Amino acid sequence: MSVLRMSSLFLRTLREDPADAELPSHKLLVRAGYIRRVSPGIYTWLPLGMRVLRRVETIVREEMDAIGAQELLFPALLPKEPYEATGRWTEYGDNIFRLKDRKGADYLLGPTHEELFTLTVKDLFSSYKDLPVSLYQIQTKYRDEARPRAGLLRGREFVMKDSYSFDIDEAGLDKSYQLHREAYVRIFDRLGFHYVIVAAMAGAMGGSKSEEFLATAENGEDTYVRCPSCGYAANVEAVRVPAPDERPYDAVPAAHTELTPDSPTIATLVDCLNQRYPKADGTAWSAPDTLKTVVVMLVHPDGRREPLALGIPGDREVDEKRLGAQVEPAVVEAFTESDFAAYPTLVKGYMGPQALGTASASGVRFLVDPRVVTGTAWVAGGNAHGYHALDLVAGRDFVPDGVIEAAEVRDGDACPSCGLGLESARGIEMGHIFQLGRKYAEALDLKVLDASGRLTTVIMGSYGVGVSRAVACVAEGNHDEIGLVWPREVAPTDVHLVATGKDEEVFVAAESLARELSAQGVDVLLDDRRGVSPGVKFKDSELIGVPTIVVVGRGLASGTVELKDRRSGERREIALTGAVAEIIREIRG
Numbered sequence: 362m363s364v365l366r367m368s369s370l371f372l373r374t375l376r377e378d379p380a381d382a383e384l385p386s387h388k389l390l391v392r393a394g395y396i397r398r399v400s401p402g403i404y405t406w407l408p409l410g411m412r413v414l415r416r417v418e419t420i421v422r423e424e425m426d427a428i429g430a431q432e433l434l435f436p437a438l439l440p441k442e443p444y445e446a447t448g449r450w451t452e453y454g455d456n457i458f459r460l461k462d463r464k465g466a467d468y469l470l471g472p473t474h475e476e477l478f479t480l481t482v483k484d485l486f487s488s489y490k491d492l493p494v495s496l497y498q499i500q501t502k503y504r505d506e507a508r509p510r511a512g513l514l515r516g517r518e519f520v521m522k523d524s525y526s527f528d529i530d531e532a533g534l535d536k537s538y539q540l541h542r543e544a545y546v547r548i549f550d551r552l553g554f555h556y557v558i559v560a561a562m563a564g565a566m567g568g569s570k571s572e573e574f575l576a577t578a579e580n581g582e583d584t585y586v587r588c589p590s591c592g593y594a595a596n597v598e599a600v601r602v603p604a605p606d607e608r609p610y611d612a613v614p615a616a617h618t619e620l621t622p623d624s625p626t627i628a629t630l631v632d633c634l635n636q637r638y639p640k641a642d643g644t645a646w647s648a649p650d651t652l653k654t655v656v657v658m659l660v661h662p663d664g665r666r667e668p669l670a671l672g673i674p675g676d677r678e679v680d681e682k683r684l685g686a687q688v689e690p691a692v693v694e695a696f697t698e699s700d701f702a703a704y705p706t707l708v709k710g711y712m713g714p715q716a717l718g719t720a721s722a723s724g725v726r727f728l729v730d731p732r733v734v735t736g737t738a739w740v741a742g743g744n745a746h747g748y749h750a751l752d753l754v755a756g757r758d759f760v761p762d763g764v765i766e767a768a769e770v771r772d773g774d775a776c777p778s779c780g781l782g783l784e785s786a787r788g789i790e791m792g793h794i795f796q797l798g799r800k801y802a803e804a805l806d807l808k809v810l811d812a813s814g815r816l817t818t819v820i821m822g823s824y825g826v827g828v829s830r831a832v833a834c835v836a837e838g839n840h841d842e843i844g845l846v847w848p849r850e851v852a853p854t855d856v857h858l859v860a861t862g863k864d865e866e867v868f869v870a871a872e873s874l875a876r877e878l879s880a881q882g883v884d885v886l887l888d889d890r891r892g893v894s895p896g897v898k899f900k901d902s903e904l905i906g907v908p909t910i911v912v913v914g915r916g917l918a919s920g921t922v923e924l925k926d927r928r929s930g931e932r933r934e935i936a937l938t939g940a941v942a943e944i945i946r947e948i949r950g
């Protein structure tokens with residue numbers, strides 16, 4: 362093992378937080394000299410950062426190898442054709458980096474590599490006897506993220522482990538998926554952060570079963586819900602609201618349109634209803650009695666713009682992420698004044714379902730919340746300025762084109778699995794596993810001969826870990842006000858040995874302790890800087906965050922050094938004789 366000497370290490374720690382950083386992990390990784398920003402979402406790994414990255418990679422590699430997955434490496438620079446064959450050249454829209462070679466041929470920088478893995482298995486394998494096989498790579502990916510964020514957390518260039526399983530049938534895929542799931546549990550346990558496994562949307566990839574590993578973090582971009590009663594957990598994007606039973610509506614009067622002046626919002630509408638049109642049963646109108654109609658503009662990957670109307674219970678907002686996940690790969694844009702002008706049947710502020718749906722006058726696709734089942738009665742826009750329709754029955758007075766999961770999910774909402782109340786929390790997506798199915802194999806014609814000699818389409822799984830994101834995520838979960846506190850398995854070195862004072866003996870003793878430790882397989886960061894004050898050295902050691910700090914200084918005269926635990930702050934004197942064994946006991950537990 363090596364000794365990293367701070368006297369010559371390519372490192373400058375900073376006292377000030379970088380101006381562009383908001384999250385503690387981002388500030389600390391820059392200040393402690395692990396990474397440097399080159400451009401938004403693009404970072405340089407400095408020597409300390411490289412070590413952490415390599416250690417994370419090692420954990421991932423060991424656990425992938427342990428389930429029999431085989432490592433290979435594809436190029437990042439890829440020709441367009443395979444991505445055209447699967448439709449992703451267009452579907453990725455603005456999210457990929459495209460470039461041309463000198464002859465004008467199109468290339469891209471790989472955002473993920475399903476196509477290449479599929480084609481390579483097709484190249485080399487032809488029989489069911491070759492399967493199952495799982496292949497992986499640890500590689501730099503490129504995505505032109507709309508909002509690069511928080512340093513390494515959302516980069517435009519980042520390191521991902523992606524693996525793919527190839528099986529002859531569903532049972533095989535289930536097994537490969539399960540093996541990956543177990544490997545991911547071991548990887549994230551070793552990385553030392555708290556995480557939850559949640560049901561996920563399969564998203565643009567197609568396919569069916571899908572789960573995410575989310576590191577729990579207040580600052581996370583993902584929201585998930587869990588049920589404390591039954592253990593159900595899902596990314597909020599994937600929550601399926603339980604639909605109530607359809608109900609009879611014979612007793613509901615015919616729909617009628619009423620004047621509702623000054624009621625462009627749900628709150629003003631409810632007030633107006635209670636004043637002018639009190640309910641027959643004497644109960645008050647409230648927001649859940651109303652159906653809010655929201656229209657957005659979908660922009661499809663091929664540039665096509667399509668209006669989409671949503672019918673959502675009036676007490677709920679549209680959740681942009683849930684909506685976005687449902688309409689992917691299309692993106693959602695606001696419906697502008699000029700869009701309204703182009704669709705005169707849509708009356709801003711007073712749109713109602715009677716004018717919506719592909720079979721209606723507007724021809725605008727109309728999708729409703731799952732709670733809007735046949736027989737439910739609503740108050741909704743009357744399609745004329747200042748008017749609303751009452752006793753509007755789904756399935757009788759309007760027929761939606763389908764259902765969409767776009768309404769916000771709130772704490773206390775019924776758990777889709779047991780019906781009790783859900784709780785929400787935030788997290789960072791660290792890993793994603795999903796059963797891709799046959800989409801890619803079909804698009805790229807990956808078939809093998811089965812046991813009876815027939816050509817069969819191979820079934821695939823796809824599994825990703827954010828390797829560079831993990832570095833930020835571990836930092837986010839392991840720090841205090843003064844610096845980083847790495848878990849042992851990913852720390853840049855095992856020990857930070859600090860030599861303090863002016864006495865030459867101190868430096869000689871520290872140097873020989875470092876060499877002895879290194880000979881025993883311990884990685885040492887040695888602060889052998891001369892003329893740097895003990896205060897600065899201690900501050901740096903706290904900022905850098907190696908979990909075990911050994912100080913060689915004043916105690917040396919009486920034959921002791923100080924052993925400090927970065928996490929607990931606990932410190933104790935140990936004898937210099939036997940210090941190597943004592944330090945090894947400390948770090949290897």
Ligand code: ATP
Binds near residue numbers: 519521
């Ligand atoms: P997100 O929803 O966070 O954008 P994704 O679902 O698009 O991620 P996948 O395609 O599932 O990401 O990629 C697999 C893993 O790669 C993710 O679980 C995440 O850990 C990591 N990852 C994805 N995008 C980035 C990025 N821009 N920067 C760093 N890591 C990323």
Ligand code: MG
Binds near residue numbers: 793
């Ligand atoms: Mg994902």
